[in-house]
Amino acid sequence: MDYLELLKAALFGLVEGITEWLPISSTGHMLLLDKFVSLDVSKDFWDMFMVVIQLGAILAVCVLFFYQLNPFAPSKSKDERRGTWRLWGQIIVACVPAAAIGIPLDDWMEEHLGSPFVIAAALIAYGIAFIVIETVRESRVSGAHSAQTGKRGKLALRSDRDARVQSVADLDWPTALGIGMFQVLSLVPGTSRSGSTIIGGLLLGCSRAVAAEFTFYLAIPVMVGAGGLRLVKYFLKGNTFAANELAILGVGCVVAFVVSMLAIRFLMSFVKRHDFKPFGWYRIVLGIAVIAYFLIAR
Numbered sequence: 001m002d003y004l005e006l007l008k009a010a011l012f013g014l015v016e017g018i019t020e021w022l023p024i025s026s027t028g029h030m031l032l033l034d035k036f037v038s039l040d041v042s043k044d045f046w047d048m049f050m051v052v053i054q055l056g057a058i059l060a061v062c063v064l065f066f067y068q069l070n071p072f073a074p075s076k077s078k079d080e081r082r083g084t085w086r087l088w089g090q091i092i093v094a095c096v097p098a099a100a101i102g103i104p105l106d107d108w109m110e111e112h113l114g115s116p117f118v119i120a121a122a123l124i125a126y127g128i129a130f131i132v133i134e135t136v137r138e139s140r141v142s143g144a145h146s147a148q149t150g151k152r153g154k155l156a157l158r159s160d161r162d163a164r165v166q167s168v169a170d171l172d173w174p175t176a177l178g179i180g181m182f183q184v185l186s187l188v189p190g191t192s193r194s195g196s197t198i199i200g201g202l203l204l205g206c207s208r209a210v211a212a213e214f215t216f217y218l219a220i221p222v223m224v225g226a227g228g229l230r231l232v233k234y235f236l237k238g239n240t241f242a243a244n245e246l247a248i249l250g251v252g253c254v255v256a257f258v259v260s261m262l263a264i265r266f267l268m269s270f271v272k273r274h275d276f277k278p279f280g281w282y283r284i285v286l287g288i289a290v291i292a293y294f295l296i297a298r
Contacts, residue, residue, distance in 0.1 A: 002244060006251050008039050013053060013252040017259025020057040021216070021267055023130070023195030023279050024286070028119040031189060032290060035116070039248065044239050047110070049249060051230040056253030058223040060260035061216045068168075069217065083169055087217070090171060094180030094214075095221045102187050103229070113189055120290040122190030126199065127283030133202050134275040160275075164205030168213055171206070176214070178204045183218060190287075193219065198276065208271035216264065 015033055019026040030050055039046060067073055071084040102109075140162070165171055182200025186193035194215045201211025241249070 005040055005248055008037055009248040009252040010255045013255025014259050016053050016256040017057055018263050021194055021263045023192050023198050024283055025190050025192035028190035045245055048230050048234040052227045053252040053256050054223045055227045056256035057260040058219055059257050064264055090176035091217050094176045094218055097180050098183045101184055109187055116290055116294045119190030120287040122188050123283045123287035126191055126195050127280040129199055130276045130280030134277050160207050163207040165210050166207050168210055175204045212267055212271055
């Protein structure tokens, strides 16, 4: 057993666990990390690993939000159970657009959209989008509340309290489907699945907490489906897991699960007091750094 490869797998799990839920692009970070810390595995295994490691991350959502997502919880009333089934219906409906476009184009996108410059462009573009959207949201209430709030942080919280959708239970079907349409944008590496759906939620009138929470829920069928599809493709090519490969995948998934638990809790706490602008600035700085690095490397 090569322990160095297990350490590398743990590093990839760490990056996956953080970046899958923060709106900064997990795929983009994983592809960039691979430029500096490559696993000593076959290309087929690497392509599969990049997707299946997300199953560890999605398990964290299932654990943290088990009660909210469980329609069979004994302590739930009949109306609450009906609401949970309604939520699952909205999740499935919102996942249809990305599935309809992403499944047939999966191989093409993997081949043509993995360029560092595509990733950098997406990082910058959606970083700007976060800053612009949050600025517009704040400007809508600045005139009426600037005297009372004073600080920009308080103004950001005021703009969030004025959002139309204040809880996931208030989410209507058109809004859920609209957020799902924004999820299609995440098919481009560097966009960020959570970033695109959070932007969609904000534009469609959701509070930051609702946009983030519904984004977590949308990840369940998307990531389970993507991971299952990639495993099927891997085995259909005649591949099997060697002992070291199974260990690498296991370590990556376990670390992604543990780190995701922390990252999700952090984000849900963060959005109660702050806006998404810091993530926007981070994306812009990272995108510029990526472009500069690969231009110099040429």
